[in-house]
Amino acid sequence: MNGQLIPWDEARVHVLTHALHYGTGVFEGIRCYETENGPAIFRLKDHLRRLADSARIYLIKIPYSEQQLSDAVIQTIRANELKECYIRLIAYFGYGELGLNPLHNPVDVAIAAFPLVTYFGEEGLRQGVRCKVSSWCRLDPRVLPPLAKATANYLNSALAKVEALQAGCDEAIFLTTSGTVSEGSGENIFIVKNQELITPWVGAGPLQGITMASVKEIAKDLGMRVVEREILREELYLAEEAFLTGTAAEVTPICEIDGRIIGNVTRGPFTEKLQAAFFDMVHGKNAAYLKWLTYI
Numbered sequence: 635m636n637g638q639l640i641p642w643d644e645a646r647v648h649v650l651t652h653a654l655h656y657g658t659g660v661f662e663g664i665r666c667y668e669t670e671n672g673p674a675i676f677r678l679k680d681h682l683r684r685l686a687d688s689a690r691i692y693l694i695k696i697p698y699s700e701q702q703l704s705d706a707v708i709q710t711i712r713a714n715e716l717k718e719c720y721i722r723l724i725a726y727f728g729y730g731e732l733g734l735n736p737l738h739n740p741v742d743v744a745i746a747a748f749p750l751v752t753y754f755g756e757e758g759l760r761q762g763v764r765c766k767v768s769s770w771c772r773l774d775p776r777v778l779p780p781l782a783k784a785t786a787n788y789l790n791s792a793l794a795k796v797e798a799l800q801a802g803c804d805e806a807i808f809l810t811t812s813g814t815v816s817e818g819s820g821e822n823i824f825i826v827k828n829q830e831l832i833t834p835w836v837g838a839g840p841l842q843g844i845t846m847a848s849v850k851e852i853a854k855d856l857g858m859r860v861v862e863r864e865i866l867r868e869e870l871y872l873a874e875e876a877f878l879t880g881t882a883a884e885v886t887p888i889c890e891i892d893g894r895i896i897g898n899v900t901r902g903p904f905t906e907k908l909q910a911a912f913f914d915m916v917h918g919k920n921a922a923y924l925k926w927l928t929y930i
């Protein structure tokens with residue numbers, strides 16, 4: 635926390651922390667996986683780049699270099715003696731002035747590492763999850779910049795997630811304010827149709843997911859055609875396969891959307907192939923992707 639390793643229970647903030655009141659923080663969720671050569675962080679550099687991008691959008695001046703942050707992430711994992719973990723890295727406007735202009739406040743930075751197994755459970759990874767198109771829309775860029783991974787964005791995600799859970803589903807799918815598909819509450823979405831892997835284009839405001847980018851690259855390597863474009867809601871219902879990607883969710887099949895069964899109920903062949911390749915990659919079993927691992 636702010637450059638110091640401190641015990642978990644002492645990692646506290648003041649109640650007048652700016653970000654607590656106004657959502658003025660940016661963050662990353664990163665994973666570290668066990669490999670034959672010890673724990674390795676997946677795409678750390680890319681996460682730090684996205685953090686820097688989010689901070690740039692909100693004029694948050696992070697008082698550490700990318701190298702310092704990278705070293706600090708590694709140090710935090712080592713100190714916790716974790717083999718596999720989830721890492722939360724947050725930069726936020728701290729305690730100072732509570733006015734709406736955050737820029738006079740200190741920028742605090744914290745990194746936490748803790749165990750996290752699967753987001754949707756083993757069952758979710760195998761059988762898929764049930765989704766519901768949300769009544770809440772994905773952030774409109776005229777309201778909040780959707781490409782920044784800002785804490786404030788997750789009020790929108792939490793509304794959608796709770797609505798989906800209360801409806802007996804596992805996850806929400808956001809449409810944009812103009813009605814095309816954007817993403818999940820904390821994941822990107824892909825559909826498979828006519829041998830093509832399709833994911834919403836950047837204009838639909840999905841967070842530019844690092845898992846999404848990785849899956850696109852794996853798919854191309856496997857000879858699949860990858861298309862980024864607008865996706866209509868009903869195309870979800872007509873998809874042969876659909877799945878979600880994210881650091882927490884990894885590659886999770888979707889088995890149902892709004893009561894329509896997708897494909898053959900369980901994960902489809904494309905999803906299964908990509909999922910297997912993804913897990914090989916993060917566990918250091920594919921030499922072509924070792925470039926994305928930071929061994930700790």
Ligand code: PMP
Binds near residue numbers: 663791822842880882
């Ligand atoms: N969309 C949203 C809204 C998210 O919170 C996340 C998780 N960071 C993703 C997509 C997936 O991004 P990544 O693969 O980089 O974790």
